[in-house]
Amino acid sequence: MRYLRFILDGKKQTGVRDGDKIRVLGDMPLETLLANGVDLESYADNVAGDALVTEADVTFLPVLEHPPKLLCVGLNYADHTRESKLEQPKYPTMFPRYDTSLTGHGQPIVRPRVSDSLDFEGEFAVILKSGGRHIRKDEALRHAAGYALFNDGSVREYQFLAPQWTMGKNFDDTGAFGPELVTASEVPPGAKGLTLETRLNGQVVQSASTDTLIFDVATLISTLSEALTLEAGDVIVTGTPSGVGWAREPKLVMRAGDVCEVSLTGFATLRNPIADEAA
Numbered sequence: 001m002r003y004l005r006f007i008l009d010g011k012k013q014t015g016v017r018d019g020d021k022i023r024v025l026g027d028m029p030l031e032t033l034l035a036n037g038v039d040l041e042s043y044a045d046n047v048a049g050d051a052l053v054t055e056a057d058v059t060f061l062p063v064l065e066h067p068p069k070l071l072c073v074g075l076n077y078a079d080h081t082r083e084s085k086l087e088q089p090k091y092p093t094m095f096p097r098y099d100t101s102l103t104g105h106g107q108p109i110v111r112p113r114v115s116d117s118l119d120f121e122g123e124f125a126v127i128l129k130s131g132g133r134h135i136r137k138d139e140a141l142r143h144a145a146g147y148a149l150f151n152d153g154s155v156r157e158y159q160f161l162a163p164q165w166t167m168g169k170n171f172d173d174t175g176a177f178g179p180e181l182v183t184a185s186e187v188p189p190g191a192k193g194l195t196l197e198t199r200l201n202g203q204v205v206q207s208a209s210t211d212t213l214i215f216d217v218a219t220l221i222s223t224l225s226e227a228l229t230l231e232a233g234d235v236i237v238t239g240t241p242s243g244v245g246w247a248r249e250p251k252l253v254m255r256a257g258d259v260c261e262v263s264l265t266g267f268a269t270l271r272n273p274i275a276d277e278a279a
Contacts, residue, residue, distance in 0.1 A: 076239025105179030122198030131230030
């Protein structure tokens with residue numbers, strides 16, 4: 001199943017892909033369905049929604065607008081750690097994102113007026129259907145509801161003002177999330193063996209196999225649960241490969257009029273124009 005969140009005729013709705021159309025299922029957010037224990041693998045088959053619309057009819061929202069926790073992993077590809085001129089951590093580098101930073105597929109990623117250092121970071125995320133503490137690694141993938149694409153738009157000047165990165169990762173409308181949640185049954189376990197790419201104005205700027213993650217999805221779920229009570233609807237954004245604009249000479253930053261795309265084998269592409277923050 002491939003779930004989407006969008007605005008249709010002024011109302012927020014949930015839908016599922018049905019061929020080249022979207023079948024409207026109702027207004028219940030995916031995070032609410034997950035919190036209620038709904039099995040997304042079968043949910044759409046048991047809902048009487050039959051209105052079919054096209055992508056042109058809707059305005060996309062982040063696939064989850066208000067996840068209980070949105071946890072991001074830094075330095076999770078060795079090539080990216082090297083280009084960042086940092087030592088490879090032996091423990092996952094975690095930082096939070098907040099839901100006010102999220103934006104949907106097709107919506108602008110916004111360059112804030114206080115900076116001209118907006119960078120791209122193509123990633124994929126795992127969305128949990130269940131959680132708990134001290135989850136065993138060999139059982140961790142049972143907690144995955146599905147996967148989605150993410151562009152961890154980073155305001156580099158603010159990211160590096162302090163030793164931890166949270167501020168530079170949380171400007172409004174910089175974290176693109178979507179366009180679809182693909183349920184776990186349609187994805188290889190842990191999303192392994194897939195090609196993750198980022199394109200800026202049609203040019204490939206990042207490309208890597210998900211097999212090259214330092215800490216794979218199962219490890220991340222298990223490790224995080226040592227400290228945190230994970231919950232249904234939590235999102236773990238797994239990290240970006242090498243090729244980010246800030247590591248290049250000259251630096252490559254995103255500016256108004258650019259278009260950034262993130263793709264993963266078998267997933268619909270996440271595409272966002274870049275816009276300046278309104279004065």
